[in-house]
Amino acid sequence: MTVHATAQAYEPRYIRLDANDNVAIVVNDFGLPAQTRFACGLELRNFVPQGHKVALADIPEGAPIRRYNEVIGTAAQPIQAGEWVDEARIRMPTPPELDKLELATAVPAAQAPLEGYTFEGFRNPDGSAGTKNVLAISTSVQCVAGTLQFALKRIKTELLPKYPNVDDVVALTHNYGCGVAITAPLAIVPIRTLQNIARNPNFGGEVMVVGLGCEKLVPERLLPGEAGDSVVRMQDEAFDGFGAIVDAIMKMADERLAVLNRRRRETCPASDLVVGLQCGGSDAFSGVTANPALGFAADLLVRAGASVMFSEVTEVRDAIHLLTRRAINEDVGRALIREMDWYDDYLAKGDADRSANTTPGNKKGGLANIVEKSLGSIVKSGSSPIVDVLSPGERVRRKGMTFAATPASDFICGTLQLASGMTLQVFTTGRGTPYGLAAAPVIKVSTRTELARRWKDLIDFDAGRIATGEATIEETGWDLFRLILDVASGRTKVWSDRWGIHNDLTLFTPGPVT
Amino acid sequence: MTVHATAQAYEPRYIRLDANDNVAIVVNDFGLPAQTRFACGLELRNFVPQGHKVALADIPEGAPIRRYNEVIGTAAQPIQAGEWVDEARIRMPTPPELDKLELATAVPAAQAPLEGYTFEGFRNPDGSAGTKNVLAISTSVQCVAGTLQFALKRIKTELLPKYPNVDDVVALTHNYGCGVAITAPLAIVPIRTLQNIARNPNFGGEVMVVGLGCEKLVPERLLPGEAGDSVVRMQDEAFDGFGAIVDAIMKMADERLAVLNRRRRETCPASDLVVGLQCGGSDAFSGVTANPALGFAADLLVRAGASVMFSEVTEVRDAIHLLTRRAINEDVGRALIREMDWYDDYLAKGDADRSANTTPGNKKGGLANIVEKSLGSIVKSGSSPIVDVLSPGERVRRKGMTFAATPASDFICGTLQLASGMTLQVFTTGRGTPYGLAAAPVIKVSTRTELARRWKDLIDFDAGRIATGEATIEETGWDLFRLILDVASGRTKVWSDRWGIHNDLTLFTPGPVT
Ligand SMILES: [Ca+2]
Ligand SMILES: [Ca+2]
Numbered sequence A, B: 001m002t003v004h005a006t007a008q009a010y011e012p013r014y015i016r017l018d019a020n021d022n023v024a025i026v027v028n029d030f031g032l033p034a035q036t037r038f039a040c041g042l043e044l045r046n047f048v049p050q051g052h053k054v055a056l057a058d059i060p061e062g063a064p065i066r067r068y069n070e071v072i073g074t075a076a077q078p079i080q081a082g083e084w085v086d087e088a089r090i091r092m093p094t095p096p097e098l099d100k101l102e103l104a105t106a107v108p109a110a111q112a113p114l115e116g117y118t119f120e121g122f123r124n125p126d127g128s129a130g131t132k133n134v135l136a137i138s139t140s141v142q143c144v145a146g147t148l149q150f151a152l153k154r155i156k157t158e159l160l161p162k163y164p165n166v167d168d169v170v171a172l173t174h175n176y177g178c179g180v181a182i183t184a185p186l187a188i189v190p191i192r193t194l195q196n197i198a199r200n201p202n203f204g205g206e207v208m209v210v211g212l213g214c215e216k217l218v219p220e221r222l223l224p225g226e227a228g229d230s231v232v233r234m235q236d237e238a239f240d241g242f243g244a245i246v247d248a249i250m251k252m253a254d255e256r257l258a259v260l261n262r263r264r265r266e267t268c269p270a271s272d273l274v275v276g277l278q279c280g281g282s283d284a285f286s287g288v289t290a291n292p293a294l295g296f297a298a299d300l301l302v303r304a305g306a307s308v309m310f311s312e313v314t315e316v317r318d319a320i321h322l323l324t325r326r327a328i329n330e331d332v333g334r335a336l337i338r339e340m341d342w343y344d345d346y347l348a349k350g351d352a353d354r355s356a357n358t359t360p361g362n363k364k365g366g367l368a369n370i371v372e373k374s375l376g377s378i379v380k381s382g383s384s385p386i387v388d389v390l391s392p393g394e395r396v397r398r399k400g401m402t403f404a405a406t407p408a409s410d411f412i413c414g415t416l417q418l419a420s421g422m423t424l425q426v427f428t429t430g431r432g433t434p435y436g437l438a439a440a441p442v443i444k445v446s447t448r449t450e451l452a453r454r455w456k457d458l459i460d461f462d463a464g465r466i467a468t469g470e471a472t473i474e475e476t477g478w479d480l481f482r483l484i485l486d487v488a489s490g491r492t493k494v495w496s497d498r499w500g501i502h503n504d505l506t507l508f509t510p511g512p513v514t
């Protein structure tokens, strides 16, 4: 992507992403008043808020409105050059038809491999490498959550200090396991998610489960083949009351902490990284600053041999025609379509559609509709071939760029990417969100410098310098790539970990509750 | 219900609930071996586990199997007297057809009012009365949960000790508010739930909300008409970073704690109570001991003028023909049918049906299918007329026995009953579960003495004495009624509150995520 930007910061300034675009977005903080004249001679006819679109030319009613050299809608009324192109002036196009897509017709050529990049990770017996050394305690049912929280407090106070090489203890609590239709076809999604999360590389293979004893999701199903001596069942008749149950959980945790405490960071090639990409609270700058910088960093990761995942079905749906072309082969292209199709049906069953995705915050930030949001969202996947597609909660299988199908919900996407094996997440945000995960570090990237300044103790990386012309996408992408290696190595701590702001796991449970 | 029981405890013993029943359940701990002879002369042909059914007479293939004088299924094969009637020997009947039910044909006569029963409660400005004095901090979106948890720790350490009359501070965090189809028809359920929970009488009318700023569920929608000075929005441009946000939350909490601290317990009539009834981890004794005792206590509460709610649609569905007759009028009967019908459709959409309700624990405990479970479940609603029906999350409107439609999931049911205004819950359990709520005390009642003994520091009340003949349903029901008044008054603390075992709120979100 080539960014055509006018003049300096502080001067009236807009960004046009492609020479064919007939709209551009206003860069200046707090927007620009009517009669503002840009260096190119264009004069604003009304006030245009920051991040919102201005028409660069007259657009007749019904004519296409172009951004990213793609059609984000048609003019709902005649629009004059210099007018604010707000949500009401754009008619949303229909989404690309899934049976008319080109498959693997524009597979990008492989870029030159990047050699010699490493991070300091925790090597696991199965060959994977973690970025943290965490004891995870799984649960087979939500009934045990309160008991585990009680035990967790004691584990953190009484046991964890004995094991200085262990970073943290995390309770994998959730709202599943009973009171659900466990044999319904869609139950596979949350069950697979819980099975796979326990195997995340950051947990070092030391699994344990707290269960109740009468739940539907039996611990044996949660830990196939390994449940033997790794389960504390509260209803076990050997337990004489709550105290005895808590003691049993602590004893099992103590044994596993002792094993994890022997882990040490060692130099691992960057190809051992499994990086998840996500965005939340997007604005019009997401597709101009943070996501392009992340896309550049993602290309660097792919060139270094890492596994990288992007996600969020409802935010790629309207740009799917750009992705199926990029699929490495027709099978991968068809897998992309399969996931889109599944989600179209899922939304329709709930009488919803893709327009449900955009938030008031998105719109306030200048994103008129899901088409514009999607075009800005997929930029973070960079420019390498899409090598694989995962259904929600499946484990990553390949190096390179994978589409891991998830809802766009920050927490569900984060949970599913953890199940897929993600050991570090990069999260771009325009409006700002204090999102964090206990299981893996999250690097929060702001789309605007104003947000990075205001949330100086929440945002880890400022991509807003691209909009003001202080840095290029390439420079910023390299900086972000180096930060990823630093965070993966434990050399730099992200803000959410410094404060301990960690959101709970949130399962994707498309099946009904009983 | 008249319980016909054989002989003493320790002697071989079964319970037949009705003279027309052709099965009875074995009472003795650990079950009884083949050849055991009961006082009546019946001899067991195989081992029968505790709580499981024994045939009292020969039952030909296809003939009805009766318990509670109701048909719980038909014989899948010829069954001989003395045989274990296990799950495989019973064919499940079809559920009652919703268009063929009798409405209000057997409305129970009002029982004599009970005068003079009181509890020590916290009177609210709107006339309601709480059983606890709790500051609740609502959230409009899950994005803020980590931040609120961070602030909550500081509030509990730095502020709460200044206000000795406040029992607790509770964060009403949840997995909703964004990343969902907020305009889908079913979104009304979680939204109404969140709106109404904030108004629970235990929270004293001192509402506050932590929001983000770009979420779909805007705080104004969460607190209609009251949001003005009761919202901390994290993205507010006045906040210079995380520290400033946390300070703002603490300041708002401090003001509300000062108001709540002026509340004092005062004598309130028992008619001010709003009691929720629930069961979880049921076994065959649920319908014989705990639920009948609770039904008797519920009748006492109704006679004292209180509002009482029972719930759990999938556990009443197969006994709905008994409830529509008990409806106080045809409108209430039709409202019962409306909720059953809605749930049938909801389950069908997810390719599930009512058989998804029973758990491995239920079956191990002797409950062959959902019909038998339902018959035992509805007993807890006692014998008074059903005066009203609530859709999920609606506020209670009437004194007397209300059916509040909810899923059977313990946590979703608890959350929805809190939204309906419940200030105390009674929870019966056979297999045992450590369930508890921060917002209202939960009295846990065991169906068996063995569980009450083993879980001496989790179970608050033992109804198992009914099975062994040591106490009658009436005696046990009166004891439970008195315990309810004690707990509501703060004189007796339930075990979940003593340990602080409190499950998170769990919203019922039948609509899709985006
Ligand atoms: Ca996103
Ligand atoms: Ca999003």
Ligand SMILES: [Ca+2]
Pocket (backbone or CB within 6 Å): A278, A279, A280, A312, A408, A409, A410, A413
């Ligand atoms: Ca997201």
Ligand SMILES: [Ca+2]
Pocket (backbone or CB within 6 Å): B278, B279, B280, B281, B282, B312, B315, B377, B408
């Ligand atoms: Ca139940």
Ligand SMILES: [Ca+2]
Pocket (backbone or CB within 6 Å): B278, B279, B280, B312, B408, B409, B410, B413
């Ligand atoms: Ca329940």
